[in-house]
Amino acid sequence: MSTSDVKLLGGWPSPFVMRARIALNIKSVDYEFLQEKVGEKSELLLKSNPVYKKIPVLIHADKPICESLIIVQYIDEVWTSGPSILPSDPYDRAIARFWAAYIDDKWFPSVRGIALIAEGDEEKKEAVQEVATGLELLEDAFPKCNKGGNFFGGERIGYLDIALGCFLAWLRVTEKLNNVKLLDEAKTPNLCKWAESFCSDAAVKDVMPETDKLLGFAKVLMARFKAPPAN
Template sequence: MGEENKVTLHGQLFSPYVKRVELALKVKGILFEYVEEDLNNKSPLLLKHNPVHKKVPVLVHNGKPVIESLVILEYIDETWKNGPRLLPEDPYERSKVRFWSAYIQQVMECTVKIFTAEEQEKACEEFYEKLGVLEDGMKDMFPGGIEGGNIGLLDILILVAFGAYKAQEEVFGVKLLDPEKTPLIHSWVNTLLELPLVNETVPPHETVVSFVRFFKQRITNAQSQ
């Protein structure tokens, strides 16, 4: 890879925001170097490339840093026009994808509240309400249903938001995706998880379970202080 075309991704193994970018790069077939960052001991390069937020992901292309996962995803799609497009060409269709991308982010934040909030029941109610809205919205976006094919922006976001749902349900004992209540999202996520490209990118189930247990223990320790 020539230095003028070098692509580097600064990330952290279990960051969902980093995983978004990693998937997008692989969907596009872009060769990249991955640099694992320790956010407790941030590297000089990370601080140089992202002096404002000092966090991952950071994509460095031709020596120029791009930050914030959704911004990076659009940059990737606009820079490398070969291969499958992450967003539709039509401006109106793109606007709809952008809208639901932001909404998936809200649902994802509600998921985190379920695991971290002391009032878990209230957090679950908010999550299920937003998930129901997302289910209805995706029925309008994909009236013919979800099929395993080219992976677009919404596929990446929904996969990263819910790809670890089985491990999360196992550790926290909370039902996240119900095939009867949200059949489209449940089917969508599991269809994506079976794709070879996703299989080689997503950590094994037991590895994810171990991390979620570690995450749960950290929450328990913090709440008991």
Template sequence: MGKSDLKLLGLRASPFVNRVQFALNLKSLDYEFITENLPNKSELLLKSNPIHKKIPVLIHGDKPICESLVIVQYIDELWSDGPSILPADPYDRAIARFWAAYIDDKWFPALRQFRYSEGESRGELLEKLVEGVALLEDAFVKSCSKGKSFFGGENVGFLDLAFGCHLGWLRAVETIANVKILDKTKAPALAEWTERFTSHKAVKGTLPEPEELVNHHNKMMQAKAAAASQASK
């Protein structure tokens, strides 16, 4: 697959973009990464995702595909001769899709809110995040009952990508807020999985280091404060 056939509109600091990158890496597909400037979105992004105007968008030839989990499934189904991302068994697939939806609809929104939260709401959000990790630890232990390394079994799969893409921000938020969310005393299996996942060749070098994301966060907060101070003048 030539680089010109696959374009990924994204941003290095976006976990949903990273998720697609991991899938492309797993299938050994080359792609052109086009960095978006979110305050000033490109014509290509607006034309390719007119409904949500969001990254990531994968453009395959002239066809745009939007929404990270939809893109990952497209990649898995089209390049089915590469390593499988979705499990083979329909029930295992259903379980992987269930937890991926839980992560996107419930867990990640709490992580994002927590990152910007102050005061009373913090404790409640932290509780939700830790509870989510406990649920995922339980799901992982169950899927790992036969001594498997990943949610996907011996190899990185759908749910590994779905949760693993958030590990950079998870660690960054732990640093920013000086808290523990994924704690090895409370989620020992997931803590070990974290080590395996982040050192996997499809992930290492693509998932941003927590320090980079902390810097990204600090710059955003400074820009926000500067804009607010400008507005109040």
């Protein structure tokens, strides 16, 4: 596979881009990583994802595939000789898809809420509580999914691991910036152990941003976000 055959439009801090990178790593697919500049959108991005104009976009044999979880499923279905990402059993697949959708539709918006709501605001406490409740649901789901292995996917990282794990660095950054505890050893011991296994996995460790580097990036973003609009 020549590198030019597979391109990924992305950026190192994006959890959604990380999903595609982990899936490509699991399948040992070489790819060209084309990083978008923050606050700019390349011609190639606008052409490849005209509906959302967002990263990640996987370009395979000149055809663009958008939306991170759809990209992960595509990678699993195209490079079938590598380890499977989705579970093989249809019911297990449905459960993995259910929680992955929950993470994107309900849980991660609350994580983002913590960052966006002003300090001291009552809604901030609510967002922290929503994140904690979501993690407890996922803690309960873990032993039903993992079949005794270290991962939601069992012995190996799978679809749900990727869907949740890509947010771990942002979770730590959110904890630091807001002085809150989100992933709590006492309440979610399974997830805490899982998070360690996930971050040290061969397919993950080189694409998971260091917390301090991501923290710096987050501070730059926040400064931009809070700056008065230019006239």
